[in-house]
Amino acid sequence: xxxxxxxxxxxxxxxxxxxxxxxxxxxxxxxxxxxxxxxxxxxxxxxxxxxxxxxxxxxxxxxxxxxxxxxxxxxxxxxxxxxxxxxxxxxxxxxxxxxxxxxxxxxxxxxxx
Amino acid sequence: xxxxxxxxxxxxxxxxxxxxxxxxxxxxxxxxxxxxxxxxxxxxxxxxxxxxxxxxxxxxxxxxxxxxxxxxxxxxxxxxxxxxxxxxxxxxxxxxxxxxxxxxxxxxxxxxxxxxxxxx
Numbered sequence: 001x002x003x004x005x006x007x008x009x010x011x012x013x014x015x016x017x018x019x020x021x022x023x024x025x026x027x028x029x030x031x032x033x034x035x036x037x038x039x040x041x042x043x044x045x046x047x048x049x050x051x052x053x054x055x056x057x058x059x060x061x062x063x064x065x066x067x068x069x070x071x072x073x074x075x076x077x078x079x080x081x082x083x084x085x086x087x088x089x090x091x092x093x094x095x096x097x098x099x100x101x102x103x104x105x106x107x108x109x110x111x112x113x
Numbered sequence: 114x115x116x117x118x119x120x121x122x123x124x125x126x127x128x129x130x131x132x133x134x135x136x137x138x139x140x141x142x143x144x145x146x147x148x149x150x151x152x153x154x155x156x157x158x159x160x161x162x163x164x165x166x167x168x169x170x171x172x173x174x175x176x177x178x179x180x181x182x183x184x185x186x187x188x189x190x191x192x193x194x195x196x197x198x199x200x201x202x203x204x205x206x207x208x209x210x211x212x213x214x215x216x217x218x219x220x221x222x223x224x225x226x227x228x229x230x231x232x233x
Contacts, residue, residue, distance in 0.1 A: 033220065033221075035221075035223075042204060042223040042224055042225040042226050043204065043221070044223075045220040045221070048219075048220055056220070089156065091158065093158075093221075101148065101160040101163050102148075102160065103160065104157065104158035105157075106155075107156055109156075
């Protein structure tokens with residue numbers, strides 16, 4: 001959506017390489033989320049950041065996955081030693097305060113070959 | 114634990130037909146929010162509606178309407194007079210409301226989605 005910019009839009013990487021996915025909310029939001037959507041599947045929660053609180057990492061599938069959010073704005077999701085099962089669309093979302101909905105970015109399509 | 118079930122994997126209709134997408138949810142919370150999102154072929158998720166657990170009034174927005182029935186834990190979505198542009202994957206989702214209202218954020222639990230194909 002217009003409120004969330006994600007880059008790159010597509011990423012092809014070789015198995016075993018590390019990748020970084022970026023999420024940049026255009027306007028300030030205190031709550032930021034990462035989700036993963038595998039082919040033909042629903043969205044799987046990965047991690048969420050809320051202000052200065054410790055992030056909720058309960059959805060990260062393995063210790064190869066990590067994320068950080070610097071300055072309460074830009075967030076980076078890092079996947080180390082990528083595996084083929086990591087291939088998916090990674091979506092970033094922010095919570096809106098106006099209608100309590102969530103605005104999603106266009107996602108990064110990650111393909112591990 | 115929260116769970117959202119969208120039993121219909123794929124629905125095909127002819128343009129101008131009405132279509133209902135089913136959503137059944139499970140939660141132990143008494144306060145929660147329900148959502149519907151549309152994901153067109155472009156891949157972007159588009160917010161359609163949010164409904165809180167205390168408001169069972171049905172809602173209509175143009176050709177879209179939503180039927181929330183707490184007694185059956187369902188939040189169904191109907192498109193009237195469907196159009197080709199309605200072709201998309203539609204997701205139902207659930208979230209605890211308490212943290213949302215206090216300014217916090219909480220994760221959405223999504224169903225697996227229903228692929229709607231509207232043909233001429």
